[in-house]
Amino acid sequence: MTIHSNDFGPAPHTRIGFLLFPGFPMACLTSAMEPLRAANEIAGHQVFSWSLVTETGADAKASAGVLFPAETSLAEAEGFDCLFLLSGPEAEFEDPVASPGRLRYLARHGVTLGAVSGGVFPLARSGVLAGRRSAVHWCYRSAFEAAFPDCTAVDRLIVRDGNVHTVSGATAMFDLSLELIGKALGADAMNEVACMFQHPIIRNGSARQKIPVLQSDRTVDQMPPAVKEAMAIFSENFETPVCIRDVARMAGISPRQLERSFRTATGLSPGEYYRRQRLKAARQMVLYSWDSVSDIAHAVGYASSSTLTLHYRKFYGVTPVQDRKQAYLPARGSPAPTSSLAPGCS
Incomplete structure (x- = not known):
């Protein structure tokens, strides 16, 4: 039996494009x-309906090595009603003038632009x-x-700002697809699709991302x-x-209580946890930016x-310079590698 989105006829047809960059995460697609x-x-x-798009029209190889x-x-x-960019964070346009201009043109003419995972970087x-x-x-x-x-980065699953929709990862993209289905065909159809894929919870896009805690099997929340x-x-x-003393005061407890609570929850002192988080931030910039090590040091x-x-x-x-060389980060303006630097973020 055909499902209708309302009492006035079938749901309108929505055409979606996926702009693929070399090394894009296949799970997001x-x-x-x-x-x-x-x-x-x-x-x-x-x-x-959907179509696969690349900047030049050439086939695109995903991070898993599958050619699309x-x-x-x-x-x-x-x-297209919507065009989503899928890439790793290192993705660059082959034509850094015409291709970004084309995206801005599409946005001005009513196309909803979006990005999934590392696709926010080229967007x-x-x-x-x-x-x-x-x-x-x-x-x-x-x-x-x-x-x-x-730009203002937020830790939500999905963010809509005007006609631009950004999605944090693969499972969040599944949630967005469910939302599109719900709007077009109703909640019953959305729930049926979720159950078909054993997607146990239909998450609101405004929910916060799950972020792992160092040396723990738990997440920040x-x-x-x-x-x-x-x-x-x-x-x-x-x-x-x-x-740490100021952090304890802002958190409403004594430094001794914060120390004890942190060690119980994470196995680390607050100071060690803080240093490791700053090192993680530094490594992101080493792997996914062209900033000098000196600039990165000051940033963290x-x-x-x-x-x-x-x-x-x-x-x-390894040192930051060695780590960057091992990751094969291309020089600014060079073609992006065919395998993503992204560590499987979804």
């Missing part, structure tokens, strides 16, 4: 398409995200904020209130570090690059 395909089957007609044939180039892409490079809020996966956030200070508050303060104060609160290098090598086993 399948998480978008598969629930839409299932919705078409439930509806008994094509409510959603493109149906059109960005310059010739027409007729930001196009200028479309300037002055906007965007969902940025926690594993890229420090690098994104350093590269695009005119599962921490005791004072520890969670301290972690939030730490994450907002990398460039100008705050002292180190007085010198030599001190950062010493701590970085102790924690990661």
